[in-house]
Amino acid sequence: MPRYFFNVIDGTNLHDDEGTDLPDLETARCVAIRYAGALLEESGLRLRFGDTWHLEATDEARNVLFQLDFRVRPTP
Template sequence: MPRYFFDVQDGKSFPDYDGCELPDLDAARIEAVRLLGGMLRDEAETFWDGDDWRMSVCGVDRMELFSIRFMASMAPATHDMAPPTSPMPGAFAGTFGTSRMSTS
């Protein structure tokens, strides 16, 4: 089975050094959405801290096959409000390894 790597950036880089074996590109697309869904759930408090989130999915040769981006923007009516704060810079700090879902 091919190995896919799910690298994440949110202002900081979180490379996937291990990757995971999946049957095909369609399975990698599904896994990418599942991983990002889990990260959004687990890191909801830090999502608004600034930088867009980007997941690049690469093959074993580390060439990008596709990417998914998430971003948030405040509506003009909220510009006078104070921005949210977070105790931790980088939305994925320390969580990427625990977010991978089982593919078996």
């Protein structure tokens, strides 16, 4: 089973050194979205307008497979 790593890049980078064994890329996508949601819920009060961060999923060779991008911005 492939191992996926989920890294948060936000200025104080959080790198996943353990990874998670998952059956496929589609499952990794779902896990990444749930993880990002949990992070947003946890840090909702700290996020300010202009803040940006992303969560990247990599394989065991550390190749980026996909990325979720987040930006807090007011609407015009």
